[in-house]
Amino acid sequence: MGRVSSSLSPAAFSSLLAPEGLALLDELRDHDPAQELALATKLRRDHPAELVSAALAQARLRQRAVAKFGAEDAARMYFTANGVEQATRTSVAAYRAGAFERLGVRSVADLCCGIGGDAIALARAGIRVLAVDRDPLTCAVARANAEALGLAGLIEVREADVTEVDTSAYDAVFVDPARRGGRGRIFDPEAYSPPLSWAVSAALKAPRAALKIAPGIPHEAIPAEADAEWISDGGDVKEAVLWFGTAPGRMRATLLPGPRALVSKGLPDPEVRPVGRYLYEPDGAVIRAHLVAEVAEEVGGGLIDETIAYVTADELHPTSYAAAYEITDQLPFNVKKLKALLRQREVGVLTVKKRGSAVEPEELRRKVMPKPFGKRAVTVILTRVAGAPTMLVGAPVS
CATH class of the missing domain: 3.40.50.150 (Vaccinia Virus protein VP39)
Structure with missing residues (x-):
């Protein structure tokens, strides 16, 4: 295993646009990056070393670029590491x-x-x-x-x-x-x-x-x-x-x-209220744009804490701007109590989310559920409610 250098000089890039470089890139379209050293050794028997290094690096960048550009465009385009x-x-x-x-x-x-x-x-x-x-x-x-x-x-x-x-x-x-x-x-x-x-x-x-x-x-x-x-x-x-x-x-x-x-209406901050049956997690763009109040108005809800961008309501109101969760339990932060609840509910799939909590989700997951207790799936949300560290247990609403 290993990989060749990804540095790219202007001269090396120019060589990729020549017929030999284009043919080499076509040959490397589906290469395995884990086998680059062995593949480089093989290719250098028939091609200049600098061209092989440039082509392998470009092939790797094209694979990375698929997530942004799609497979069809990424396979035809050219990239630098910073560019991707x-x-x-x-x-x-x-x-x-x-x-x-x-x-x-x-x-x-x-x-x-x-x-x-x-x-x-x-x-x-x-x-x-x-x-x-x-x-x-x-x-x-x-x-x-x-x-x-x-x-x-x-x-x-x-x-x-x-x-x-x-x-x-x-x-x-x-x-x-x-x-x-x-x-x-x-x-x-x-x-x-x-x-x-x-x-x-x-x-x-x-x-x-x-x-x-x-x-x-x-x-x-x-x-x-x-x-x-x-x-x-x-x-x-x-x-x-x-x-x-x-x-x-x-x-x-x-x-x-x-x-x-979602466009700002210039609304004041929503009031803080007790956690209702439903919790809404606004999209990150909504939070960055300071439009949580607009979501709260849409769902008829309020905040669970004046510093936390979670909206709560007693009734379900579908919205395009937030993910909804149905809350079944509200607990003060306590690892032992959560572990007992998960065992009682026969939970086998646990998703941990957080906002306003210093606890790492994976760390909590290892502590409360080292192995599945059953087949049920639940979501635990670590947050603050009226200033107090709190665990909200529930599930996403379809």
Whole structure:
């Protein structure tokens, strides 16, 4: 077992686009990464060592990219390690491209384009794209992806500093600043590359604009001119977007697939009330957008604790913006009591969730149910109720 180096030089990437490189990538489409060292030894008998290393690394990246781009596109596209990590998921990029199209946008300057994920979605929506990045290898990969997917006629890739690009000829600007550095994620918007303040100034100069930012951005950092949208896909929060030229001051959560959109009504925080029969767990995008009050109003409920984003109600009201659980038991946090309850209920499948608790779900699972007691499935929610550590036992509502 083992794997070859994943570093990629511009020259090595160019070799992948030559006939020998293309044939090698086709041969490696379904390779087993666990067997890379043995496979590399075999391939180096007939191909240059640098080409083999580059092809194996690219084949591995394509396998990783399937989760974001789908098997068909990932098998034809090219990637860098950072590109796979930072690229927009296809479902989210396609949703945003559709939003631009509905706004009447026919051309977009995509600044900090990366490997071209958003540019591809925009082009597939029939929008002409100027894709800009300052890294030569990243630009080469973006250009190769446009060619590989038959979109080169709509995507112009330009190697340049985005702060020096004239975007006046385009209907809209899209900026995806780099939010990772040598030490990992960057949380200060002014430490983005380019800084959020520059991106906002560029957006305000365009008829329409969208800025992709981290979903954890403090609300006080959002400009008054922005229409702020938090997006989740399949229940996972993916990003936040600041739109300009749409509805200044709006806050909304968009859930994919769908899309389903919840817009702020400016409601006050819900009141805290005792735990009812049902518990609602709002989608992460709803929580990030500070729209828990809108969910509470929809289901006729209140909070279980003023600091916890769980909504409770006595009756079941279906909602697209929260998962519902039917609660059967409410216990003070006590491992022995929970273990006894699970044994009494003959539980065989245990799901542990938490919000506002320092206890690790897997640790609790090992303590209370080292082996199945039966066949019944239950969910235990570790949280706080009116400030007290509490265990809520129940099951998801279909």
